[in-house]
Structure formats: structure tokens, C-alpha cells
Amino acid sequence: MNETLVKARGLTKRFDDLLAVDAIDFDIAKGKAFGFLGPNGAGKTSTMKMISTVSPITEGEMSVFGLDPRTQGRQIRQRIGVVPQEDNLDVELTVSENLYVYGRYHDMSRPEIRERTKELLDFAQLSDRADSPVEPLSGGMKRRLTIARALINDPELVILDEPTTGLDPQARHLLWDRLYRLKQRGSTLIITTHYMDEAEQLCDRLVVMDKAKIVAEGSPRGLIEEYAPREVVELRFADGHKEDAESKLEGLASRYEVLADRVILYTDDADDTQRGVASRGLDPEQVLVRRSTLEDVFLRLTGRRLDD
Amino acid sequence: MTALRAPLRFFESQLVAYRRTWRGTVISSFLNPILFLTAMGLGVGSLVDDGAGDLEISYLAFVATGLMAANAMQNGAGEGMWPVRAGIKWRKNFHGAITTPIEPGDIIVGRAMWTLLRLTVVQTVFAVIAVLFGALELGPALLAVPPAALTGVAFMAALTAFTVTRETDESLANMFRFVILPMFLFSGTFFPISQLPGFLELIAYATPLFHGVELVRKIALPDIDPSVVSSMPLWIHLAYLVAMTVLGIYFGSKYLSRKLRP
Ligand SMILES: Nc1ncnc2c1ncn2[C@@H]1O[C@H](COP(=O)(O)OP(=O)(O)OP(=O)(O)O)[C@@H](O)[C@H]1O
Ligand SMILES: [Mg+2]
Numbered sequence: 001m002n003e004t005l006v007k008a009r010g011l012t013k014r015f016d017d018l019l020a021v022d023a024i025d026f027d028i029a030k031g032k033a034f035g036f037l038g039p040n041g042a043g044k045t046s047t048m049k050m051i052s053t054v055s056p057i058t059e060g061e062m063s064v065f066g067l068d069p070r071t072q073g074r075q076i077r078q079r080i081g082v083v084p085q086e087d088n089l090d091v092e093l094t095v096s097e098n099l100y101v102y103g104r105y106h107d108m109s110r111p112e113i114r115e116r117t118k119e120l121l122d123f124a125q126l127s128d129r130a131d132s133p134v135e136p137l138s139g140g141m142k143r144r145l146t147i148a149r150a151l152i153n154d155p156e157l158v159i160l161d162e163p164t165t166g167l168d169p170q171a172r173h174l175l176w177d178r179l180y181r182l183k184q185r186g187s188t189l190i191i192t193t194h195y196m197d198e199a200e201q202l203c204d205r206l207v208v209m210d211k212a213k214i215v216a217e218g219s220p221r222g223l224i225e226e227y228a229p230r231e232v233v234e235l236r237f238a239d240g241h242k243e244d245a246e247s248k249l250e251g252l253a254s255r256y257e258v259l260a261d262r263v264i265l266y267t268d269d270a271d272d273t274q275r276g277v278a279s280r281g282l283d284p285e286q287v288l289v290r291r292s293t294l295e296d297v298f299l300r301l302t303g304r305r306l307d308d
Numbered sequence: 309m310t311a312l313r314a315p316l317r318f319f320e321s322q323l324v325a326y327r328r329t330w331r332g333t334v335i336s337s338f339l340n341p342i343l344f345l346t347a348m349g350l351g352v353g354s355l356v357d358d359g360a361g362d363l364e365i366s367y368l369a370f371v372a373t374g375l376m377a378a379n380a381m382q383n384g385a386g387e388g389m390w391p392v393r394a395g396i397k398w399r400k401n402f403h404g405a406i407t408t409p410i411e412p413g414d415i416i417v418g419r420a421m422w423t424l425l426r427l428t429v430v431q432t433v434f435a436v437i438a439v440l441f442g443a444l445e446l447g448p449a450l451l452a453v454p455p456a457a458l459t460g461v462a463f464m465a466a467l468t469a470f471t472v473t474r475e476t477d478e479s480l481a482n483m484f485r486f487v488i489l490p491m492f493l494f495s496g497t498f499f500p501i502s503q504l505p506g507f508l509e510l511i512a513y514a515t516p517l518f519h520g521v522e523l524v525r526k527i528a529l530p531d532i533d534p535s536v537v538s539s540m541p542l543w544i545h546l547a548y549l550v551a552m553t554v555l556g557i558y559f560g561s562k563y564l565s566r567k568l569r570p
Contacts, residue, residue: 015570054406054569074314074409082407088400092325101321105408107313153408 003030005157005188006051010060013046020046022212023060033179033189035199035206037294039302042209044192045085048161051190052082065156078106081150085161085192087142089134095145096121096130099152106153116152123178124148139166147175157188164198176201196294210302220294227300228292229254231270235263235277235284245282252276257299266296314410318418319425321401337430341437344375348498370536372443373528374497376434376456377520380427384460385488387423388467388556389480396472396567406568413561416468420461420557427460428453444528452528459520462549465556466516472563491517500536513538516552519545 006028013021021043028034036044049055051064053073062069064076089098096117103113121127124144126137134142143166150158163179164172172195179202183189193199199206200220208216208223216223233253237245245263249256253265253273263284267273270289277284348371395402395415402415434456435449444452471480494504495517501509512518523545525537 052407056569074411077407078409084403084407088404090321090325090399090401090404092328092399092401097324101324102404102408104317104320105405105410107317107409 004028005030006062006064006190008051008060008062011047011050011057011062012059013043013050013055014058019212021050024207024209024212024214026207026214026217028188028190029205030188031183031186032204033183033191033202035203036190036192036209037194037196037199037206037298038192038209042302043212044209045161047209048082048085048159048190048192052080052159053077054082078153079156081153081155081158083147083150083158083160083163085165087146089142089145089149091134094131094133095126095137098134098145099149102149102152108153113152116154120148120151123151125174140168140171143167144171144175147178151182155187157190158182159190161192162194163191164193164195172198196298200294208298208301215301216297223297224292224294226297228296229266229268230292231267231273232290232292232296233265233267233270233273233277234286234288234290235265235282236261236286236288237263237283238285241283241285245284248280248282252280255300259299264296264299266292266300312417314414315417315421318405318410318415319421321405322419322422333426337433338437340379341375341434344379345372345438345441345443348375366443368441368443369448369529370525370532371498372438372441372449373452373525374521376431376438376452377459377524378492378495378497378517379434380431380456380460381463381517381520382488382492383427383430384423384463385467385484387419387426387460388464389471389483391419392468392471393477393480396564402564402568411561412565412568413557416465416557416560416564419468420465420553423464424457424461427457431456431460448528452524455520455523455527458546458549458553459517459523462516462520462552462556465553465560467556469556469560469563472560472567491515496521501538502535516548519548523549 004027006026008024008026010023010025011021012019012023024047026034036047038044046055050057050062050069053064053069053076057069065079067076069076090101093101099117099120100113103116108116121130124147126141126145126148129137129141134145137145143163147160147163150160160179164175167175176198179189179191189202191199191202203220205217205219206223207214216227218226235245242258242263246258249263249265253267255266257264257266265273274287274289277287345368402412405415406412431453432450435444435453438444439446439449467483470483474480494508495501495512495515497517501512501518504512522538522540523542525532526542526545
């Protein structure tokens with residue numbers, strides 16, 4: 001039942017001397033949403049491009065639909081939809097012409113495209129802009145159009161490289177809903193994102209990449225259980241007091257992380273940790289207690305914040 | 309036919325975009341031949357024909373056929389440069405296309421098809437205007453269209469390969485300034501290259517425009533005075549231009565693939 005759609009072994013990408021993807025292995029199951037997380041430059045986009053066969057594999061093995069990306073790129077691309085990290089809509093065409101041309105690239109008939117265009121414009125909430133040129137669309141509208149365009153051929157596998165970057169919260173939630181529906185209909189999704197809530201919401205499985213390697217793999221829940229203690233105490237200090245506090249943190253919690261703006265304590269018992277904070281004379285301006293999230297896993301594994 | 313399906317799809321996308329931009333190019337299609345034929349033919353031509361009456365055909369016919377090849381060269385070279393640069397860098401439509409079943413080679417073959425179509429139209433306009441100017445008879449004028457279009461496609465193919473390997477827009481402008489323009493002036497468009505000093509004549513023999521010009525003249529004006537054309541057989545000109553097209557497409561596809569799929 002759990003058919004593997006994409007399988008990679010020792011997948012490697014090198015740009016001259018730079019190792020962008022370093023011998024990674026993964027299996028992406030049919031009908032699931034698979035996420036790639038990782039800081040800037042981790043190698044996510046390079047991996048997406050190898051899967052979508054627009055970047056040659058330097059070393060290692062990969063199969064997509066059981067086909068070989070090295071020799072059967074055309075057949076693979078016929079069955080996938082690609083949302084690249086950077087929009088590359090054709091600014092000399094209108095909204096619907098962008099869809100039309102893509103449909104033709106996929107060898108679809110005109111009536112087929114016409115019907116699909118109506119659905120997709122509706123899906124992307126761009127029906128009233130069908131004949132508008134692309135240029136004056138807002139960033140979010142362009143993103144939605146790029147996503148709609150990727151779906152023109154009703155792909156079995158959709159590769160989305162940071163699909164919701166630049167979208168407002170409404171648009172993001174709308175898109176999550178659409179992606180969820182897509183999955184319900186049997187499509188497989190591969191998503192990279194810097195939004196941990198997005199990964200938690202959408203992905204059945206995910207990998208965390210750092211410095212060209214996969215450093216962890218699992219379900220969002222599983223990763224949180226594995227890599228982050230149950231609770232988190234966040235402390236914010238007034239200017240200059242953080243450095244002073246740093247020396248008193250040892251032993252307060254099972255682990256701590258000092259970020260630019262705050263200190264994060266990972267613990268199994270937040271009450272106990274808070275008492276410790278008080279008894280050691282730490283005087284934070286603000287204390288926040290919460291449950292661990294994927295973001296904490298990310299911080300732990302990659303040792304820096306996403307937005308640094 | 310199936311091998312041409314993907315290039316045809318890309319060709320079609322060019323048509324879709326052209327629906328909005330054709331007006332600008334139509335004006336130049338008419339204006340170019342009118343200006344050149346007026347200046348060269350009516351002005352210079354009347355002097356030449358009066359002096360040297362030994363041409364079997366009028367100077368106007370000589371220069372009109374040359375101009376058709378040269379005009380096709382300019383249009384073809386333009387097609388090989390700016391839209392290619394745009395597809396890679398500004399408009400980025402090449403990047404979009406290669407995430408679908410389209411391959412880089414399909415893009416170039418599709419663009420060659422598009423150039424062939426466009427040049428056929430542009431050169432037909434040129435031919436008709438040449439007829440109206442009394443430079444050519446209708447039959448020869450129309451016969452000149454296919455060889456002129458081929459000349460343009462050969463330039464498009466070669467310059468596509470060139471453009472893909474260049475990083476700066478400066479190098480494209482220089483290409484026009486230092487290669488295309490001198491060729492326009494010294495490859496037999498306006499006077500037989502036998503009038504060039506020895507070594508320049510040899511260089512002129514090697515230029516693609518010379519072969520384009522000769523091909524157009526020998527096809528359109530079979531009775532032309534043998535002293536104003538070369539003694540090379542027709543097939544050499546044809547083979548030169550076909551080889552240039554094929555090599556341009558081959559290397560263009562190879563370089564474009566490297567460029568679009570790092
Ligand atoms: N065409 C290229 N030429 C040379 N180096 C490249 C190229 N594309 C990517 N790289 C390098 O490969 C590494 C991985 O880049 P990649 O785009 O895969 O990262 P990423 O995980 O997608 O990052 P981000 O979150 O910023 O999008 C980086 O060091 C990058 O500079
Ligand atoms: Mg990226």
C-alpha cells in the first residue's frame with residue numbers, strides 16, 4: 001500500500017567546489033505530504049530541483065515514479081507540478097495566458113485547458129483578473145497564480161518550494177486548505193518551508209536539512225517528542241541583563257538556548273524551572289511558558305534561528 | 309512529427325506573446341524596405357546605372373536582393389539575441405518552460421520555427437515593396453523570400469548559441485556593432501565583393517551574409533551578369549547556411565541546457 005514515489009540514495013549536488021547536497025537518503029510515500037525544513041543555504045532548493053529534473057544529479061541514485069531523472073526527465077515532468085522558490089511567471093502574458101501556455105507545454109487540448117483554467121482561477125481567487133497582465137498583480141496574487149499554473153496538468157506529484165512565502169495569513173490558510181484538498185484527492189506533495197506551523201499543519205513526514213545533510217527525519221509529532229522536552233520557558237531580559245543571566249542558567253533546565261532577543265529553557269517541568277529562575281535571582285522582564293513546537297526542534301537541530 | 313511536438317508547443321507560446329507586441333514590429337517591417345530602397349535605389353542606383361550600363365539587371369534589382377538577405381540577417385540576429393537574453397534573465401520564460409516537458413533544445417528549435425515564420429512574413433513584405441518600387445518583378449521577388457528567410461534563421465541560430473554563453477548586454481551590443489554592421493556593409497549587399505581589396509575579399513567570402521546574399525541573388529535572378537556574383541555553385545551557399553543553422557541549434561541547445569540547469 002505504501003508505495004514509494006520518490007526514492008533517493010546518496011543523492012549529491014555539487015556546484016564546483018561547493019557541496020550543496022551531501023549524500024542524502026529519503027523515501028517519499030505516495031499520497032503523503034513530505035516536508036523539507038532547514039536554514040538558508042541548507043540545500044532544500046537544490047534537492048527540489050534535482051527531483052523536478054531541472055538540475056542534474058552530481059552523484060547518487062534517485063527514482064521518481066520509478067523513472068530515472070537522468071534519462072527520463074521529460075516523462076517525469078509530464079506528471080509533476082513545480083512551484084519554484086522564485087516566481088517565474090511570464091510577464092508578457094496575461095493571467096489566463098500563463099495557464100494556457102503551460103497547458104500547451106503539457107500537451108493538453110484547448111478545451112481541456114479552458115475548463116481547467118476556470119477551475120484553477122477560481123481556486124487561486126483570480127477569476128476577476130483572468131485577462132489582466134501579470135505585472136500589476138500583488139506578490140501574493142502572483143504566488144497564487146504560480147501555484148495554479150503548477151496544477152494545470154493535474155499532477156500526481158506537486159513540488160512546492162516555499163509556497164507561502166510572501167502571502168498574508170488569509171492567503172496562507174486558504175492555500176493550506178487547497179493543498180490539503182489536493183492531498184485528499186491523492187496527490188503527493190513535497191514542500192519546503194520556513195514556517196514551522198505550516199510544516200506541522202501540512203506535512204505527514206518531514207526531514208530537517210542542515211549544511212547539505214539530513215539531520216533528522218520523522219513526523220512532526222514524532223520529532224517534537226524525540227528532540228524537544230515537553231515544555232519551554234522563555235525569558236526576556238532588559239537591556240544588558242541577558243549576559244549577566246547567562247552565567248546562572250546551567251542546571252536550570254535540561255537544555256537552554258540563548259537567542260538574540262531571549263533565552264529559551266527546555267524542561268519537563270516548567271513550574272520547577274520557574275522556581276529555579278526566581279531562586280537564582282534571575283530577574284527577567286518577561287516570562288512565557290509554552291509547549292514545545294517544531295520550531296524548538298529546528299533550533300535544537302540547526303543551532304540557529306530560521307530568520308538569522 | 310512527434311519529435312517536433314514539443315518545439316511546436318514552445319513556438320505556439322511565442323505566438324501567444326506576439327499577439328500583444330506585433331504592432332511595433334509591423335511598422336519597422338514596412339519602414340525598413342521603404343527607406344533602404346528609396347535611398348539606395350532611387351538615389352545611388354540612378355547614378356550607378358547611368359554610369360555602368362553593362363549590368364544585365366538594374367542596380368536596383370541587385371541591391372534589393374542583397375538587402376533582403378541583409379535585412380533578414382538583422383532580424384534573425386535580433387531574434388537570436390534579445391529574446392534569448394530575456395528568456396534567461398529578464399522575462400525568465402525559459403526557466404518556466406523547462407519545469408514542464410519542454411527541454412532546452414525544444415526552446416531553441418521552437419524559436420527557430422518562430423523566426424522562420426516571422427522572417428517569411430517580413431521578407432514577403434519586403435518583396436512586395438520591392439515590386440512596388442520597380443526593383444524586382446513579382447516572380448523573382450517571391451523567389452527571394454525563402455533563401456532570405458533561411459539566412460535570417462541561420463543568424464538566429466548562431467547568435468542564440470553566442471548569446472547563451474555571454475553574461476553582459478554589452479557583448480550583445482558589440483556583436484551588432486562590430487560584426488553584424490560591418491557584414492551588412494561589406495558582404496556584397498551593395499556592391500560585388502570582387503571590388504574589395506584582396507584580403508578583405510577573402511574575409512568577405514567567409515562571412516555568412518555573403519552566402520545569404522549570393523543564394524538570394526542566384527535563386528531570384530538566375531540571369532544575373534556572372535561578373536557581379538561569385539562563381540561558387542548554389543549548393544555551397546545553401547550548405548553553409550544549413551550548417552550554420554544546425555550547428556547553432558546544436559551548440560545553442562547544449563549551452564542553454566547548462567545555463568538553465570546548473
Ligand atoms: N546555481 C548555483 N551555483 C552555485 N551555487 C549554488 C547554486 N544554487 C545554489 N547554490 C548553493 O548551494 C547551497 C544550497 O542552496 P539552496 O538554494 O539549495 O539552499 P536552500 O536550502 O534552498 O536555502 P533557502 O532557504 O535560502 O532557499 C548554497 O550554498 C547556495 O549558495
Ligand atoms: Mg531555497
